Amino acid sequence: MTEETNNIENHSVGGSVAVGRDVTVGGRSNVRGNATFNRDVYISGWLNARNIRGAGKGLYETVEKLNSAYPNPENGWFALVGNTLPADIYRAWGGKWEATGQNGGEPVLELAKLTELSESLENEVSARVAADEALKKAIDAEVTARANGDTELSDALTKEIADREKAIADEVLARTTAIDEAIEAEADARTKAIAAEAKAREDADAAETTARTAAIEAEVQARGTAISDEATARSEADKALQTAMDKNVTELKGADTEHESRLLALEQSEWPLSLELSINPILIEFTGSEKDTTVAWKIMRKGAGVTPTVLTFKQDGVALSAELVANGSINAKVNKLGDTVFEIAVEADGMKKSASKKLTMVLPVYMGFAGASDAAGLAITGLSKYAPLTSPAGTYKIKNNADGIYLWLCVPDTMTINKVTSSGFTVPMREVQTGQTELGRYKCYRSSNAIVAGEYTYTIS
Numbered sequence: 001m002t003e004e005t006n007n008i009e010n011h012s013v014g015g016s017v018a019v020g021r022d023v024t025v026g027g028r029s030n031v032r033g034n035a036t037f038n039r040d041v042y043i044s045g046w047l048n049a050r051n052i053r054g055a056g057k058g059l060y061e062t063v064e065k066l067n068s069a070y071p072n073p074e075n076g077w078f079a080l081v082g083n084t085l086p087a088d089i090y091r092a093w094g095g096k097w098e099a100t101g102q103n104g105g106e107p108v109l110e111l112a113k114l115t116e117l118s119e120s121l122e123n124e125v126s127a128r129v130a131a132d133e134a135l136k137k138a139i140d141a142e143v144t145a146r147a148n149g150d151t152e153l154s155d156a157l158t159k160e161i162a163d164r165e166k167a168i169a170d171e172v173l174a175r176t177t178a179i180d181e182a183i184e185a186e187a188d189a190r191t192k193a194i195a196a197e198a199k200a201r202e203d204a205d206a207a208e209t210t211a212r213t214a215a216i217e218a219e220v221q222a223r224g225t226a227i228s229d230e231a232t233a234r235s236e237a238d239k240a241l242q243t244a245m246d247k248n249v250t251e252l253k254g255a256d257t258e259h260e261s262r263l264l265a266l267e268q269s270e271w272p273l274s275l276e277l278s279i280n281p282i283l284i285e286f287t288g289s290e291k292d293t294t295v296a297w298k299i300m301r302k303g304a305g306v307t308p309t310v311l312t313f314k315q316d317g318v319a320l321s322a323e324l325v326a327n328g329s330i331n332a333k334v335n336k337l338g339d340t341v342f343e344i345a346v347e348a349d350g351m352k353k354s355a356s357k358k359l360t361m362v363l364p365v366y367m368g369f370a371g372a373s374d375a376a377g378l379a380i381t382g383l384s385k386y387a388p389l390t391s392p393a394g395t396y397k398i399k400n401n402a403d404g405i406y407l408w409l410c411v412p413d414t415m416t417i418n419k420v421t422s423s424g425f426t427v428p429m430r431e432v433q434t435g436q437t438e439l440g441r442y443k444c445y446r447s448s449n450a451i452v453a454g455e456y457t458y459t460i461s
Contacts, residue, residue, distance in 0.1 A: 375433035
């Protein structure tokens with residue numbers, strides 16, 4: 001088929017079509033509904049059918065496979081079960097497959113019928129080939145005729161379009177010329193009319209301006225006199241009003257000052273400024289070397305921290321640098337036996353607050369057993385040293401490793417021991433003696449009697 005066959009028109013029929021004689025279809029036929037054939041159907045090629053309805057259902061290896069293929073058989077169906085023909089015959093009744101007890105299924109070839117069918121198919125194929133050739137020739141002739149007609153129609157349309165374009169161009173030119181001439185004439189007439197109207201308005205505006213100027217000058221002079229009189233009167237009234245207002249303001253300022261003072265006193269009473277000062281550690285052993293301590297403060301009001309506007313911090317009267325913060329701390333250096341005083345003073349929300357706290361550096365307490373009979377021969381630092389204490393009072397476990405030596409208790413000379421007991425009994429002690437180390441003076445107490453070896457618990461008061 002040539003390329004021109006693509007121009008063959010397609011037609012769609014919405015209703016039924018009845019054909020009294022033969023119908024030859026050159027391409028595929030798609031039948032979307034059911035089809036009924038009242039006579040024989042001949043198929044020259046292969047019959048490809050997914051499902052064929054019929055009573056015979058084929059040969060199956062076992063009854064189980066037959067039931068799997070057709071679980072709900074209809075009455076009258078039959079099938080063969082076995083591996084070769086003839087095979088056992090089963091028939092369907094009551095929705096189930098039942099064995100008939102008979103064998104069957106031997107193939108029979110009817111040669112005469114096959115020969116007749118073959119000849120019929122050959123004749124039909126020859127007829128269809130001839131019909132296809134005739135249809136092709138008719139289509140080619142129609143395509144050629146239509147192509148010639150399309151060429152003539154195209155030439156006629158081209159000439160008609162050219163003629164119409166020329167006529168339109170001539171008409172546009174004529175109309176454009178007429179419109180331009182009319183616009184030019186109207187513009188000249190309007191220009192002359194506008195000029196005349198402008199001259200008349202100019203003369204009228206000049207006359208009106210002269211009249212209005214004279215009226216305005218007269219009104220300005222009259223208003224100036226009235227304004228001057230009114231200004232004088234208002235100035236005198238303003239002076240009197242200012243004097244009265246100054247007096248009232250003075251009285252109100254005095255009342256406001258008193259009110260503010262009362263409010264401030266009430267507020268400071270209800271929500272006072274609080275200042276906390278803490279030192280850690282607050283008790284340090286004196287060793288003759290500088291020790292670090294942290295001094296912290298917390299400024300509160302109304303349950304929250306408040307930043308001070310003024311903050312001074314001193315250590316033994318000497319000012320130290322500190323930040324203006326609600327919660328802060330500094331690292332201080334101390335190296336003084338006895339008390340070191342830290343002071344802080346702040347101002348916040350119009351209120352002042354100050355606080356002070358002292359840090360104490362003490363000599364260590366020494367306790368233990370030694371053979372020395374007096375403090376002059378005693379090596380104080382050879383006894384057991386205890387953590388920094390502000391008082392020796394307390395209970396201590398002390399071990400004696402040798403018989404016949406004395407219990408020695410040495411405390412800084414700022415402290416005093418009044419009594420020593422063990423297991424509820426008083427331990428006799430000699431009169432206090434004075435001792436000395438490189439760092440300071442001590443009061444030393446010795447037991448009156450030598451003590452045998454052992455571990456003892458002493459209570460000092």
